[in-house]
Amino acid sequence: MRFGVIGTGTVGRTLAEKLVELGHEVTLGSRTKDNAAANDWADRAGPYGHAGTFAEAAEFGEVVLNATSGTVSLQALEAAGAERLAGKVLIDVSNPLVFSATGELSLEPVNTDSVGEQIQRAHPDAFVVKALNTVTAPVMVDPARIPGEHNLFIAGEDVEAKAKVRAVLEEFGWPAGAIIDLGGIEAARGMEMMMPFWITMMRHLGHADFNYSIRTAN
Amino acid sequence: MRFGVIGTGTVGRTLAEKLVELGHEVTLGSRTKDNAAANDWADRAGPYGHAGTFAEAAEFGEVVLNATSGTVSLQALEAAGAERLAGKVLIDVSNPLVFSATGELSLEPVNTDSVGEQIQRAHPDAFVVKALNTVTAPVMVDPARIPGEHNLFIAGEDVEAKAKVRAVLEEFGWPAGAIIDLGGIEAARGMEMMMPFWITMMRHLGHADFNYSIRTAN
Numbered sequence: 001m002r003f004g005v006i007g008t009g010t011v012g013r014t015l016a017e018k019l020v021e022l023g024h025e026v027t028l029g030s031r032t033k034d035n036a037a038a039n040d041w042a043d044r045a046g047p048y049g050h051a052g053t054f055a056e057a058a059e060f061g062e063v064v065l066n067a068t069s070g071t072v073s074l075q076a077l078e079a080a081g082a083e084r085l086a087g088k089v090l091i092d093v094s095n096p097l098v099f100s101a102t103g104e105l106s107l108e109p110v111n112t113d114s115v116g117e118q119i120q121r122a123h124p125d126a127f128v129v130k131a132l133n134t135v136t137a138p139v140m141v142d143p144a145r146i147p148g149e150h151n152l153f154i155a156g157e158d159v160e161a162k163a164k165v166r167a168v169l170e171e172f173g174w175p176a177g178a179i180i181d182l183g184g185i186e187a188a189r190g191m192e193m194m195m196p197f198w199i200t201m202m203r204h205l206g207h208a209d210f211n212y213s214i215r216t217a218n
Numbered sequence: 219m220r221f222g223v224i225g226t227g228t229v230g231r232t233l234a235e236k237l238v239e240l241g242h243e244v245t246l247g248s249r250t251k252d253n254a255a256a257n258d259w260a261d262r263a264g265p266y267g268h269a270g271t272f273a274e275a276a277e278f279g280e281v282v283l284n285a286t287s288g289t290v291s292l293q294a295l296e297a298a299g300a301e302r303l304a305g306k307v308l309i310d311v312s313n314p315l316v317f318s319a320t321g322e323l324s325l326e327p328v329n330t331d332s333v334g335e336q337i338q339r340a341h342p343d344a345f346v347v348k349a350l351n352t353v354t355a356p357v358m359v360d361p362a363r364i365p366g367e368h369n370l371f372i373a374g375e376d377v378e379a380k381a382k383v384r385a386v387l388e389e390f391g392w393p394a395g396a397i398i399d400l401g402g403i404e405a406a407r408g409m410e411m412m413m414p415f416w417i418t419m420m421r422h423l424g425h426a427d428f429n430y431s432i433r434t435a436n
Contacts, residue, residue: 104330106329106330107329110328111324111325111328111414112322112324145435146435147433147435148433149433150431150433180419180422181422182419182422183418183422187418189414190412190414190415190418190419193411193414193415194408194411194412196408196411197408197409197411197412198408199408200400200401200405200408201398201400201408201432203401204398204399204400204401205436207434207435207436209434209435209436210433210434211432211433212430212431212432212433213368213430213431213432213433214419214428214429214431215364215365215366215368215428215429215430215431216364216423216425216427217363217364217365217425217427217428218425218427
């Protein structure tokens with residue numbers, strides 16, 4: 001399948017690399033045409049990995065992943081072009097982290113809105129699915145790094161789109177039973193708002209190789 | 219030991235009941251003198267359970283638990299009286315949930331502040347420890363309701379106060395290794411901001427008998 005990945009940071013490159021490894025063809029999209037990180041990545045990725053602009057990545061992908069920072073995702077996806085996202089599954093991996101000058105973390109948007117919802121409102125013809133934002137990049141594409149059962153969450157309005165995302169996540173190595181569908185895109189709020197806890201836990205552990213396992217009585 | 223529990227809702231009554239069961243003496247404090255829920259509870263609780271005002275509960279307790287809604291906790295603790303809380307461990311169990319007329323959930327405070335921090339600022343002479351706000355009341359006092367390993371989080375400025383709170387939590391049945399100290403009271407932000415996810419998960423499961431287990435690679 002053809003994927004477009006919007007964003008050339010660690011998350012975007014990690015996802016793009018895994019998709020190519022799995023035999024998919026990927027365009028890694030950056031804000032500018034001659035992004036060094038994207039070109040380097042494409043050079044190393046072989047014939048199935050390409051570098052391009054946000055618009056080229058969106059055009060290329062049958063499925064598009066938003067791997068930009070949540071604070072600039074709307075701009076990035078506007079640059080990608082609504083017409084190139086229409087009718088496609090758009091996996092939103094972002095978190096809207098804002099670090100103050102003193103290192104204090106906050107989220108924007110938060111509480112009564114989320115990046116997932118913002119993107120779905122701005123791109124009503126795309127099928128937005130929030131996923132993967134609750135784990136660090138290496139865990140996204142290699143859940144077995146963390147032993148035992150642990151969970152991933154998805155949220156979105158379209159059932160078929162969520163089924164397609166599940167299939168991608170299963171290719172990444174997530175067991176079907178580990179993926180919990182939290183309902184409509186509004187659930188992205190709770191998923192993004194776990195981030196302050198996640199950062200605190202990462203600082204506590206001294207690394208990011210951890211995840212949530214939901215334990216239940218029944 | 220003598221405990222004061224501020225708040226007569228499900229959380230307050232559940233905590234008070236467990237403490238009496240464990241052999242402690244408890245005053246369950248309500249806003250008004252003749253609160254039916256508190257009086258009923260005290261009648262059933264036997265000689266170690268008492269009903270009183272917020273102030274009487276705070277005065278009585280060597281350790282005080284705030285089990286009011288996070289949106290009214292500052293008012294409740296003001297009524298309890300700063301001088302009655304000074305020098306004491308104050309366990310803050312609250313979440314600042316606001317439900318709109320349409321049932322939409324938000325938190326207030328959120329993001330750059332938390333109830334835990336608000337309380338610590340308002341009561342600088344009390345030793346505030348955030349704890350127990352990430353699980354439903356029956357699980358707080360009976361973690362074995364949920365099989366397997368799962369975690370509880372604490373945060374606060376004072377190491378000795380946190381050690382006292384750990385001891386209480388262990389009496390409730392939490393294994394020492396299950397209690398994760400997230401650091402200073404600012405970590406209450408992340409703990410409170412898990413609530414939207416928690417509510418979504420509760421709706422997904424159809425019950426509240428669940429908890430987080432933090433799985434790590436090392």
